[in-house]
Amino acid sequence: MGLASHGHDLGSGGMQAPIGGPDRADTSWWQSKPVRRFRRNPLAIVGALIVFVFVIVATFAPQMSELGRTCLRDLGLTAVTASDVRDPTKAVFWRSIVAPPATCYTIPRASFSPIPEAPSESYRLGTTSGGYDIFYGLLWGSRTAFRIGLIVVSVSLLFGLLIGGLAGYFGGWIDDVLMRFTDMVIAFPSLVLAIVIVTLLGQTLTNVIVAIALVAWPNYARVIRSEILTVKELTYVESARALGGRHFRIFIQHVLPNTIASMIVVASLDMGSVVLTAAALSFLGLGPPVGYADWGQMVNFARDWILGPPGQPLAYWFTSFYPGITILVFVLGWNLLGDAFRDAFDPRNA
């Protein structure tokens, strides 16, 4: 790990830590400056906690929710053995976490009634239009959110790394061509472009992910390029080149590690905005198929039922409130985390 891009000690594990020495505590990762700055930032702690809770919820969604009949069947369970899914000694416990059947992402329906039902014993957060269980949709929707976020962020990170890396490292006409291309994609409002791409490719979760990745990568390319421009002029990169190092090797060994800090910042901020874009697509009816556990779609379900029956205008508040607040808190968590990373890595805060 060579996080020392900004010319100050960002600490790097046990590599330089004198083992057993008296100042061991001062050079450990936990005591390094960025980590200390992170720990002392209350907003960072709140962000990390929010993200942590969502990770737990997404992981254990199969255990926390009342699985639907088709989902149980595809897990090889019956109504009698359904509790096996909560038993860590059974294989089905792990299977439901690591690779649940696709049918588990379909929200079970309490009824086919268009009228929402208030929270009750069996449907903790009530049901939304179409009889869909809100609690189930939110739990499994967190898996959908992570899936969209993680795939889009890693794909656009790789793509941005390729484009921004080539442009920044080689400069000249390669830089011109690649960056003009990046500017073209940025010239479109991202949601509009994503909408058009989903419409052209067809409406599936995979295509939503492809569409968002296609509009998300330019941001990474720009940041990586500018990071590389500052790093490649540094003396140690020059000397590596003077020693006859190959481009690829210099790039991987000396240039790339210095972009890690800013990549972490961009990626964590993007986790939030990617999920927000995906939710907006679903809200517009351009997301995964109807009934798929997906937060944006649940707000869309609530759209026709924001106003309650005469005399009780707020009677159906739960249909829009829970999905909306879930999206808000998820995005907020990643934004706080990304912001805290930025402050922690910023050498000006030393």
Next chain:
Amino acid sequence: MLLIPILIGVTVIVFGIMVLTPGDPAILMLGENAPQEDLVALRERLGLNEPIYVQYGIWLARVVQLDFGRSIRSGRPVTDEIVSRLPATTELALLATLLAIAVGVPLGVISATRPNSAVDHTATVVAFTGLAMPVFWQGLVMILLFALVLGWFPPSGRLGGWEYYVLPTITLGTSAIAAITRMTRATMLETLSQDYVRTARSKGVRERSITYRHALRNAMIPIVTVIGLQFGALLSGAVITETIFSWPGIGRLAIDAIRSKDFPVVQGVVMVFALMYAFVNLVTDVLYAYLDPRLKTRYS
């Protein structure tokens, strides 16, 4: 003049949308039951039998004359459809930007001049919430509370008076308010710690004058950058805001066109969105020169 290559690239992407559209454009435009002769004539006129780069040339020649063809749905020229909807979107986007500047800049300045005060903490919480807010959900909640329950403002529509503008403007402006507040606070904190601010203070310049004349003026460049960048997000937000509030702008036109697979209109709207964004960024670049005289001397 970096605008030109970008605009050319934009036309390539928009043309690509048409090429990638499934189905025969002639059938899409004239309908399934159109007579064979008409289809052949239209294909000839659109140059659909030519190689792809010739098609692009023919298409570009039309686009430069603002001819995007006719809407499949309404039969009207796409340009007319867009022109009749454009004022509504421009109005909304401008109002939201103005609101965002009017709220975001002062809030950021107050936060920066009183760091860690109650005002600062409140502004931080408000800004983070605003940034994380799903526009579509906020729109629904505002309609429910302020239009349906309290009855202060109409839930949808545009023509009829100022009260129609309130909810859409706030909905659209929220994320920009948040972004501008954060950026103003950060850059103000930085400029307030500069040597020239300390010099001004030691000369006995009043704090008010330091904040606004010395610090804020120098903090304006990153703030203007963020306003320019936010405009792209604002146009994306406009698509959703217009859909929720039945606002007759090009954002809603885009969604309606996409739902009915009216691709000539989709093309035209996407093109206009890209042009608007490019134009705003050009204005931002011009503003830099005004805000930072050093840039003007360097480039003239």
